[in-house]
Structure formats: C-alpha cells, structure tokens
Amino acid sequence: MALSTYLAGRSRDELTLTDPDFLNDRRVELRLASPVVSADRTAHTVVTADDDRIRYDALVLATGSRPFVPPVPGRDLTHCFVYRTFEDLDAILRTVRPGSQGVVVGGGLLGLEAAHALSRLGVRPHVVETAPHLMPAQLDAGAAEVLHRHAAGLGLRLHCGTAVAEVHARSDGTVRAVTLGDGATLDADLVVFAAGIRPRDELAGPLDLARGERGGFLVDAYCRTADRHIWAVGECAAVQGRCHGLVAPGYAMAESVAAQLTGRDVEPFNRTDGSTTLKLLGVHVATFGTTVHPGDPRPVEVAFADGIARYAKVFLRPDTGSLLGGILAGDTGSRSPLGSFVGRRPPADLEQLLLP
Secondary structure: OHHHHHHOOOOHHHHOOOOHHHHHOOOOOOOOOOOEEEEEOOOOEEEEOOOOEEEOOOEEEOOOEEEOOOOOOOOOOEOEEEOOOHHHHHHHHHHOOOOOEEEEEOOOHHHHHHHHHHHHOOOEEEEEEOOOOOOOOOOOHHHHHHHHHHHHHOOOEEEEOOOEEEEEEOOOOEEEEEEEOOOOEEEOOEEEEOOOEEEOOOOHHHHOOOEOOOOOEEEOOOOEOOOOOEEEOHHHEEEOOEEOOOHHHHHHHHHHHHHHHOOOOOOOOOOOOOOEEEEEOOEEEEEEEOOOOOOOOOOEEEEEEEOOOEEEEEEEOOOOOOEEEEEEEEOOOOOOOHHHHEOOOOOOOHHHHHOO
16 A cells, blocks of 8 residues: 555655664664575574574564466566566656556555556556456455446546456567457556465475465464464464465564564464455445355345445344444445444444444
C-alpha cells in the first residue's frame, strides 16, 4: 500500500520503517550481500556465501517473499514490471507517459493499488484477474461488486474470470499488446505483474525443515518450527499451514517471537482468521472472524445490501447462532462493531449493526 504513495511523490526516507541509527546499535551486526547458503542444526550454525560460520542460540527466519509472475510468453519483455521495490517503481516512473496504455495482472489488493497509482500518473490501466471477481482472497461476489463498481467509476478497465495468455512485443522489444485467455487483445505500453507472492523458503532444504502445502516454513501458533531453536515470521512463515501476505500479521508474528526470546509472557499468534480492515480505492473493506467454512455443518449466511454502495454478510453457527465471521464493503466497512461479537450471539437487529 505504501508503495503507491512513493509514485505519488513521497520519498524513500519518508517510507523507511526504521531509524537509521538503529543499525548503529552495538548489539546489531549487519551483513549485506552475504546470504546464508547452508546450515547445521546440530551445531546451531549457519554458513554464508562468504563461508562465514555464524553460531546461533535462536534462529529467526524472516526471508520474506518474491513476486509471482505467471509463466506467460513475453513476461520478460522490456516494460514488463513487478510492483515490489523502490527500484521497480523508479523503472515504472521512467517509462510511463500521460495517455499510456497499461495492463495490471492481478485484481487483488496490490494489483488494484498499482492500477490506481498508474491512473494518477495519466496511464489508462486495464486490470486482469483470473478469479470471477476482484480481491478473491478477502471478498465474496457481493462485496466485490461494490468494489468493482467503484473501481470502474475511477476509470479502471476490469477483466475478471480471464488471464493473460501472452505479452506481444514491438520491433524494438518493448511491450505492444496483451492477449487474454478469452481471446481479447489489449493495447499496452507497459505490463505490471501484481499477481501475488511466493514465500522465500529455499533454506527449508538445507535446514531440513517442513514446508506448508503452498510453501513457507511450516510453524505452529507460536511461529516455531519443528526445531525448538528455529522460528519463522512474516511472509515466509506458514503459520499452521497458512501464509499471510499483509503487514499486520507479520508485525504480530515478530512481537510473539520477540516476547518468547526475551522471556516475556506470550500469546499464540491468533491471526489465522485472516481479519482485514483497509480502505481501497476510497472504499472501506473489512473481514473479521472466519469467512471460509469447509466441511459440515455449513454456517447460516445472512447478507444485507443497500443499493450499490454498501454490502455486508455474516456467518452464524447453525446450532447456537453465535457469530463466526463477516465480510463488509462500502460505507459500513469501517464502522460496524460486529467484530467484537465473534464467538457470541449477535444482537437481534443485525441489519442496524451491519448498515448503520
């Protein structure tokens, strides 16, 4: 999310998370361009590419993630970008011109932010999402429709339920057009891939650590691997099998591990429900509790909508009526107090709480 503010003119210094003096702390030893390439869990030692051997009492893996770029022909052409680092954005800024045609691959949180940022630079962006609707990881079809209408009103040209099949080049090797899986061809001067991330878990092999089903170092609710001396936090951690791509869960994991390493009381990491509250393209979006319910018994679903501007859905246990979770979009997304009722029976007048 902060990346887009860089395109709008904020400086790198303004977006730096830590005070530069932090690295001058005598307790911190910073080693750059020296990746860990192997490890010995028995000897509690990691080995860097420079063949330095560093002994540890506790090892915290915070290797992050890398952008996922779909394996489509033409993905490496000049003016194909990912949306990840300051260097990526500097390259985009050098390329865009008012009136340029852009294609953003990915209709999730990052893709929509990228498309909106491009539109503010004068680019006319398309957004291509393989799922049937926008933000499929967080929203259902009803909530996504509120977001879809608003995004279209901002000038984003949306293509859901299809994928990029090929990126075509001009004679000079730069991007000319994109062909979609449904046969449509979109003129394009640049392509931005914002189609998700993959955890950087390559050290799972050298460390003989288990990975989650979709990658990431497999850890328990305390972010600890099967080795009691090794933890993982952030986008590289598969907490009880699930990776989290947002910043708030990463901060919570770091707090949990820091508390454990310093002997403080600690609660297990409890963000496995995927709760999210954010404002995207001017639309408030929120999820709370559990919104994915595989198996039986199926929850009772109660949905409310107010024209095209507001949408809310809650999930209730069929036996007790207690609240399992909910999805909110529009004016209600930032104000509903229902999240505090998770695990309890909500008040009878749900509509008043959902659409105040």
